[in-house]
Amino acid sequence: MAWLDTACTAFEGSRCISSGTLKDVALATKPVVDRWASSISPPPVLIFDDATSEVIELDWRGTLADFVTRLDAQDHAMRSATPEPRAEAEAVEVPRGPGRPKLGVSAREVTLLPRHWEWLASQPGGASVALRKLVEVARLSSEVKDRVRNAAAAGYKFMSTMAGHEAHFEDASRALFAGDQAGFEAQIAGWPADVQVHLKKIFKDAFAA
Structure with missing residues (x-):
């Protein structure tokens, strides 16, 4: 961009x-x-x-x-x-059985304990399918946490610059980091209207999560 x-x-x-x-x-x-x-x-x-x-x-x-x-x-x-983003390495195509769609997956080494391999092998679709599902769940979970953390950091930075002198700043900060949306909005209710609007925009994802 x-x-x-x-x-x-x-x-x-x-x-x-x-x-x-x-x-x-x-x-x-x-x-x-x-x-x-x-x-x-x-x-x-x-x-x-x-x-x-x-x-x-x-x-x-x-x-x-x-x-x-x-x-x-x-x-x-x-x-x-800014260097141009490097093209992703071409995916290694794994052999496909009849009717198996081309997934564009890459074959790479994974080191696990024997009990992990045993559990993976017992899952529907085998180890590869189970691993992909586990990684996707972890990725989505991390995505939400990262969005919340980034929103909180950005919002606090804006608050500190624009409203550090406002009444109830400390109480609003505590409510923010406690994830208390109602408490946060109550504490900033007396702040300038445009500052409130911008803060609520920043924190939309964080409080929703």
């Missing part, structure tokens, strides 16, 4: 300016930055990566045309610096 296609959200203080791809959000944010350019105490204008809540730093200087040129140049530089 191109750097400028990164999903992100921009804030002017606690007000959401725009959400979408980085290019669209940056273009919507540039006039806001320019409007505050001569102010002694402007509100913070920040763009957050939606997936990680990392702040995306941009060079806002110059005209809109200058800004767009720099954006495109940075995107091109990041594309050039």
Whole structure:
């Protein structure tokens, strides 16, 4: 994915300016930055990566045309610096019996204890089928845990940046890590509306899981 296609959200203080791809959000944010350019105490204008809540730093200087040129140049530089993903090794085709579909499986060595092989051999379809089922279950289980952990980390990072000074921040943090959605939403109810909306978007997967 191109750097400028990164999903992100921009804030002017606690007000959401725009959400979408980085290019669209940056273009919507540039006039806001320019409007505050001569102010002694402007509100913070920040763009957050939606997936990680990392702040995306941009060079806002110059005209809109200058800004767009720099954006495109940075995107091109990041594309050039990122190696192309290597093609996956071609799967080893195992001999197929009559009517057996081509699964695209790879034959690789697996080391198990004798009792494990005995149990696998007793399963319907034999060891290979049983192993594939076990791996798929583990993969799906890990996927959910990873999504929850990543959402919690991203949400807490955003909270710390945007709402660390808000009332009930510590209570909201405890509710977050306890998986208490109702308690969390009750603690942030007095926070700025746009901050609440963004936090609920980040935590959607985590609390659902």
